[in-house]
Amino acid sequence: MASVLPFKIFVVEDNEWYGELLAHRLGLNPNHSVQRFTTAKACLEQLGEQPDFITLDYSLPDAKGEQLLGQIRERLPGTEVLVISGQEDISTAVSMLRQGAYDYLVKDENTLDRLWNIVGKVEQQVSLRRENTQLRQQVGARYGAAQALLGEHASMQQVRTLIAKAARTTITVSVSGETGTGKEVVAKAIHFQSDRAAQPFVAVNMAAIPRELVESELFGHEKGAFTGAVARRVGRLEEANGGTLFLDEIADLDLSLQAKLLRVLQEREVTRVGGNQAVAFDVRLVVATHRDLLTEVQAGRFREDLYYRLLGLPITLPPLRQRGNDALLLAEVFVRDFCRQNNLPLRHLSESACERLLEHTFPGNVRELKAVVELATVLADGEQILGDDLPLRAGRALVGAGSMLSLREQTTAIVQQCLDEMDGDVLAVAARLQIGKSTIYRMIQQQELRVN
Numbered sequence: 001m002a003s004v005l006p007f008k009i010f011v012v013e014d015n016e017w018y019g020e021l022l023a024h025r026l027g028l029n030p031n032h033s034v035q036r037f038t039t040a041k042a043c044l045e046q047l048g049e050q051p052d053f054i055t056l057d058y059s060l061p062d063a064k065g066e067q068l069l070g071q072i073r074e075r076l077p078g079t080e081v082l083v084i085s086g087q088e089d090i091s092t093a094v095s096m097l098r099q100g101a102y103d104y105l106v107k108d109e110n111t112l113d114r115l116w117n118i119v120g121k122v123e124q125q126v127s128l129r130r131e132n133t134q135l136r137q138q139v140g141a142r143y144g145a146a147q148a149l150l151g152e153h154a155s156m157q158q159v160r161t162l163i164a165k166a167a168r169t170t171i172t173v174s175v176s177g178e179t180g181t182g183k184e185v186v187a188k189a190i191h192f193q194s195d196r197a198a199q200p201f202v203a204v205n206m207a208a209i210p211r212e213l214v215e216s217e218l219f220g221h222e223k224g225a226f227t228g229a230v231a232r233r234v235g236r237l238e239e240a241n242g243g244t245l246f247l248d249e250i251a252d253l254d255l256s257l258q259a260k261l262l263r264v265l266q267e268r269e270v271t272r273v274g275g276n277q278a279v280a281f282d283v284r285l286v287v288a289t290h291r292d293l294l295t296e297v298q299a300g301r302f303r304e305d306l307y308y309r310l311l312g313l314p315i316t317l318p319p320l321r322q323r324g325n326d327a328l329l330l331a332e333v334f335v336r337d338f339c340r341q342n343n344l345p346l347r348h349l350s351e352s353a354c355e356r357l358l359e360h361t362f363p364g365n366v367r368e369l370k371a372v373v374e375l376a377t378v379l380a381d382g383e384q385i386l387g388d389d390l391p392l393r394a395g396r397a398l399v400g401a402g403s404m405l406s407l408r409e410q411t412t413a414i415v416q417q418c419l420d421e422m423d424g425d426v427l428a429v430a431a432r433l434q435i436g437k438s439t440i441y442r443m444i445q446q447q448e449l450r451v452n
């Protein structure tokens with residue numbers, strides 16, 4: 001994988017002829033930018049240029065390899081250093097490798113080929129690392145920005161204020177709201193606006209994991225802990241160490257696991273299933289649910305002590321239908337982003353489209369709105385998206401459906417029919433009906449739906 005940025009190499013070699021030989025060989029790759037130095041001092045003076053890779057002659061006139069390697073590792077811990085020596089000396093090689101050298105080569109007829117292979121490997125690693133950093137920065141910029149959570153309604157401004165306050169400390173945050181209201185967006189915004197932004201953000205959906213696997217998913221397991229545990233697995237809590245753990249659909253956690261989670265959170269230590277060694281962790285917790293947790297506590301389905309441990313700073317996301325004109329604002333942004341991403345000429349919502357969007361109740365909230373306007377953007381013939389381009393029929397039928405019971409019955413029947421047609425493929429059904437996959441998993445768990 002070639003990186004777009006040049007791959008910067010320093011060749012440090014006091015033998016002019018040999019240095020030129022190395023530099024010439026490395027320069028055969030047009031993506032390499034090679035600089036040559038004959039002393040340690042000259043190399044150190046240019047370290048500010050942040051080379052990706054350094055080849056280092058062990059015996060330089062003004063320093064020994066160990067000294068220069070030590071200084072490079074201190075100033076550029078991410079730069080790989082390959083030591084090239086005139087003589088084979090095992091103890092020197094071991095000491096250089098211990099100090100963090102990438103490898104140790106002896107000058108012989110194979111040196112150039114081996115160097116070429118090593119540089120190829122390092123270049124690939126650097127390229128992956130750059131890609132990773134870039135992605136992290138993109139996600140960070142997207143969710144870290146105050147406007148990550150769109151909406152001008154007073155309730156959303158209040159949510160943004162709470163996110164900013166939560167980000168300043170490590171307080172646990174509990175987010176509630178219907179499906180598709182943006183609970184995960186809130187969790188990411190808190191993470192990326194906090195000083196943990198460069199650490200992992202790990203999301204686990206309790207409703208999407210089979211009950212018997214939740215414990216090992218969260219806490220990890222040792223090899224052989226149960227049938228199928230063929231290798232050791234680090235749990236999500238450990239994975240999120242230093243960062244943020246987002247536990248979605250927390251109300252779906254089994255009562256017995258609620259007790260275990262409480263203990264783990266209180267002790268700030270986790271023991272893998274089948275293991276006997278506790279591992280300390282440091283995570284910020286954000287939990288979310290579409291249910292009222294207090295009602296779950298009163299009904300005996302959620303432990304009161306865990307409820308108080310998790311409540312922290314509560315943030316409630318109102319359904320989209322209670323956010324005034326925000327649906328239009330969000331719709332315009334989704335259309336604009338979709339056009340940009342797909343190189344389409346910019347499209348706009350017509351008056352009739354706006355009217356229809358404001359009439360609709362959006363049971364799937366922002367997720368549904370996004371899917372609807374993106375599809376309408378594809379279907380529209382001209383620059384304007386018309387009311388008829390919006391695939392809102394199901395929503396309209398449901399609005400007139402009357403009581404909650406018939407609404408639920410209708411929803412269940414539609415999802416069941418779709419599940420049957422799609423051979424139980426939950427992700428496909430979620431995409432087709434534009435509802436959250438966790439909603440479907442929940443309905444299956446509560447035996448409202450059958451999977452054949």
Ligand SMILES: Nc1ncnc2c1ncn2[C@@H]1O[C@H](COP(=O)(O)OP(=O)(O)OP(=O)(O)O)[C@@H](O)[C@H]1O
Binds near residue numbers: 148179330
């Ligand atoms: N205020 C918002 N601004 C921009 N995009 C939003 C907003 N709210 C939600 N979204 C988008 O809507 C979609 C659903 O959001 P998200 O997954 O955060 O919802 P959720 O409440 O966690 O859903 P579920 O309960 O089904 O897990 C995502 O594509 C998200 O980016």
